[in-house]
């Protein structure tokens with residue numbers, strides 16, 4: 255019998271399903287409605303490429319494309335923050351409360367953000383949010399919201415001090431992070447900085463000597479991400495307010511009232527009671543809200559800020575206004591809960607998680623740790639915390655599963671103080687699948 259000649263392998267390009275045919279798959283059509291055609295076509299093209307390369311069977315193109323599609327039409331992905339840094343700037347600072355997330359969704363379509371439904375005409379913008387902020391800080395004569403604290407400072411410096419002097423201590427000329435230096439921002443507005451005192455000591459007399467006809471305001475900045483210790487002196491707001499010039503206080507982290515857990519952290523109510531004319535703060539630090547800048551203080555100053563053309567360039571959008579209002583009116587946001595969680599409660603969660611993992615053969619131990627506030631707030635404050643410790647080789651596969659922990663020696667710590675308890679289950683699942691994929 256003659257041997258049958260072996261056939262040359264079929265040209266894989268001939269068997270690659272055509273794009274139109276794949277896109278006709280109802281599941282991919284539904285995905286295109288949800289995510290947009292561009293993302294779906296890219297996923298299909300990648301699958302077709304895999305067929306050409308011999309890595310995928312032609313009949314699996316639609317399934318492979320579906321599996322590769324992102325969950326949402328954004329490259330921003332949800333992450334579990336197990337670093338123990340509560341307000342991690344690289345991870346988006348404060349997580350929004352369920353009430354705030356819900357408010358964002360509700361406001362995302364067409365809304366009455368600047369429309370008076372009762373009168374049927376244009377209305378003032380974001381009044382509900384401003385009312386909520388006034389109610390949360392009654393000491394403020396008036397309030398305003400912009401895109402972040404840097405915007406609040408830029409607006410105050412531009413509207414009040416352009417071509418004039420801002421008097422500021424040499425100990426408060428700070429860099430916030432990622433190369434953002436406050437003095438650079440302030441001088442970029444056309445204001446001049448009049449530096450007083452020294453790095454470690456500045457007294458009220460130093461300020462008094464610098465005040466003059468060119469002074470627009472005195473600026474007090476909370477050194478929010480470092481501490482100077484030893485031979486130091488700083489003049490408090492209540493000693494500066496009587497000098498005559500308005501005092502603008504950048505309190506940084508956005509506490510509206512004192513928090514006994516953070517005795518060294520300034521708050522808006524106290525700063526205003528001490529005589530600050532204007533307070534600026536971030537909304538996405540200790541307040542636990544969306545990225546926004548808060549301005550609270552004297553009515554006449556806020557009126558000048560609102561009238562300045564720059565305000566229009568700095569005003570926040572409807573989803574931010576909605577999230578901020580829900581944060582101010584709604585239940586305690588996650589950041590506040592994380593800050594106030596007790597160590598026994600954290601230990602109970604860690605033990606439950608470690609036990610569940612041990613049952614799946616994961617080498618998990620419970621260990622006491624120290625968490626921090628982060629995000630340029632409460633420097634030096636150590637929060638007692640509890641973590642689940644895993645062998646170091648879990649670090650990479652967990653990051654691939656969007657869990658970011660903290661390496662300490664040869665162990666990966668999953669610090670539970672920065673994890674929303676609602677995510678404990680997902681955290682456990684990520685560790686289990688990371689183990690299986692090791």
Ligand SMILES: *Cc1c(COP(=O)(O)O)cnc(C)c1O
Nearest residue numbers: 402403404476478505506536630
């Ligand atoms: C964080 C911080 C800022 C910057 O605030 P953003 O909201 O990030 O613009 C400015 N000043 C102080 C003291 C801060 O802590």
